[in-house]
Amino acid sequence: MDKLPILQFEDKIVETVKNNLVTVLIGETGSGKSTQLSQILFRHGFADSGTICVTQPRRVAAVSVARRVAQEMGVRLGEEVGYAIRFEDRTSTKTRIKYLTDGVLLRESLSDSELRSYSVIILDEAHERSLNMDILMGLVKRLVGIRDSANFRVLITSATLEGEKVSEFFNGCPVLNVPGKLFPVEVIYTDEVSKSFVEAALKKAIDIHVREPEGDILIFMTGQEDIEKLVQKLEDRVRSLEEGSVMDAVIYPLHGSLPPELQVRVFNPPPSNCRRFIVATNIAETSLTVDGVVYVIDSGYVKQRQYNPQTGMYSLDIVQISRVQANQRAGRAGRTRPGKCYRLYSSVVYKDDFMEAAVPEIQRTSLAGSVLYLKSLDLPGIDILKFDFLDPPSYASLGDALRQLYLIDAIDENGAITSVGRTMAELPLEPSLSRTLIAANENGSLSQALTIAAMLSAETSLLPSFAKGSEKKRKHTPLKLPDGGGLGDHIQLLQIFELWNKTGYDIEWCKEYGLQIRGMSFVKDVRGQLCQLMLKMAKCATEVQGKHKSRERKMNYRNLRRALCVGYANQLAERMIRHNGYRTLGLKSQLVQVHPSSVLQPDEDGMLPNYVVYQELITTSSPFMRNVCTVEMQWISPILKKLETLDINKLSGGFTDPEDGIKEKDQGVSKKEDKDVESPADRDSKIQAARERFLARKVKK
DNA sequence: GAGCACTGC
Helix, strand or coil: CCCCHHHHHHHHHHHHCCCCCCEEEEECCCCHHHHHHHHHHHCCCCCCCCCCEEEEEEEEHHHHHHHHHHHHHHHCCCCCCCEECCCCEECCCCCCCCEHHHHHHHHHHHCCCCCCEEEEEEECCCCHHHHHHHHHHHHHHHHHHHHCCHEEEEEEEEECCCHHHHHHHHCCEEEECCCCCCCEEECCCCCCCCCCCHHHHHHHHHHHHHHCCCCEEECCCCCHHHHHHHHHHHHHHHHCCCCCCCCCCEEEEEEECCCCHHHHHHHCCCCEEEEEEEECCCCCCCCCCCCCCCEEEECCEEEEEEEECCEEEEEEEEEEEEHHHHHHHHHHCCCCCCCCEEEEECHHHHHCCCCCCCCHHCCCCCCHHHHHHHHHHHCCCCHHHHHHCCCCHHHHHHHHHHHHHHHCCCCCCCEEEEEEHHHHHCCCCCCHHHHHHHHHHHHHHHHHHHHHHHHHHHHHCCCCCCCCCCCCHHHCCCCCCHHHHHHHHHHHHHHHHHHHCCCCCCCCHHEEEEEECCHHHHHHHHHHHHHHHHHHHHHCCCCCCCCHHHHHHEEEEEEEHHHHHHHHHCCEEECCCCCCCCCCCCCCCCCCEEEECCCCCCCCCCCCCCCCEEEEEEECEEEEEEEEEEEEEHHHHHHHHHHHHCCCHHCCCCCCHHHHHHHHHHHHHHHHHHHCCCCHHHHHHHHHHHHHHHHHHHHHC
């Protein structure tokens, strides 16, 4: 095997790390940074006084990289080299190199905010900018000023360009460049504007198939719908090609809601003299690597979920990718030999319209959980609203988080964390569910609440996709699931798990009901973990086994729904008079409908319940509440009272001048790279523009 | 009567 590129830089890396507390390392795919950096530092004594930890954005990566490193060092996994992911800690007192997911490291800083067991912290793949990673970078930056510099080093690895920004964040720390080992990829732009990217991709794919030599084609689409459309069209066209004139072809869809057994098909060796077409979402951008790809077709779009803190509403939008993403996609063509990337957009669009990097998650999601977590750390002298983030979230977003936390008793009217809030922060759940568990523990419905919390954590991986046509293909229609007694979706989830529990967690039962086995066993694991945590924390925690089930059911799950009402006090809606639309009860009222997939049932007059709590608001074809549960009017009066007295200025501790704060920050950064700096408002308008362009194209068709 | 991209504790 060739020597990995990073090993040629060993001396330089060691010297830089010795002389600097923080080092940024820019390493492209194939540089070997994930496996070699830890070993290099180990060889030079950086693990003598502590462990070297390396974060990974995904569980599979943490496990596979740790396994590889253990093998290279000739040690047993779990001894000198180990890993820690949720539900699985394979480390020991001997462990000197430890791979973990960023979520696990974040949890660890809850029990030791200075992370003293680590002599080196390596934040790998920082350019992916997950929410956890952004919080970790803020925390680690603080540690740099606190911990003894004789025994502490930080390394952050990133993709091109973004590395400079990270260096700036860490007070201009040195940046090392390590080349990757990719083969050259020729990029070909498209100048003609096509009516739809599905059609454009179809044309290009067939073109490649007819003209170009062998090699698989990877096509980036945005979601299940356009993937299925394209797969169908490709099958038709390939079949219509004259037999014998071109090589055989096989077409695979690849997206997250595909059952795992269909996902892994792309890893099987392809039939000989046969070209594979893989039509994928951005799951193939980072998570899954398909070997044999020589041609990439890039639509230039991605489906992205974003949160509007003003309305509390999520939306799932098709937006333009960033230049970093475009390059990542192109790189997928050069893993095994020189390749080609066909971009279904012009070079002008790439240069002028695309943002440099995607909007980081921290600016696209509700921050209630993260704000609570940071408050629970009790960092001296650190005000959450002024916390030093690489890309600060908007003031609206922080205000929204505080408002939500106040309504569910996690912080008091002055913004200080409460004892309830501390307990909540210990649980690996979103705040509403943590709060539900605590309320349930007090009213005797904990066992059921634990089940619901676990089911909601795995919800998307429970049911196979409801795509049109897929039902026909299935051999037999699954048995009908329980209906939640008409009380709502949370109750349905509870009933599903209880039925499965009664069968002794029978795998066949899952099949009969059309439930994904992996999803259901994940629920079982999560429930077990939550049980243990609740037993450990709440000294008086009882009833995790659920002995009161039958009595509760007769009571229409009253206690359980009451607990949900306390937990979801920030997500409450009232039905309109005389029709079944709802308005949310919060700072800014929204008109919404119950999602059509809900099992909530109307009464004999055809009316839905007067009050419900919901899991989330999401705008697709129109604004919907997903996962609703009936609640009683008398339960909500304390919530309404709280809403009336809510004072955001008090909650945020008087930090009311966001504009100044943001401007200052932007100016600080813009000294170095003024072209690439964008305010959140700029980003918003760019996203909006991309969305409009896309919609315009869609309409034309 | 509509439909969820991808991760993670």
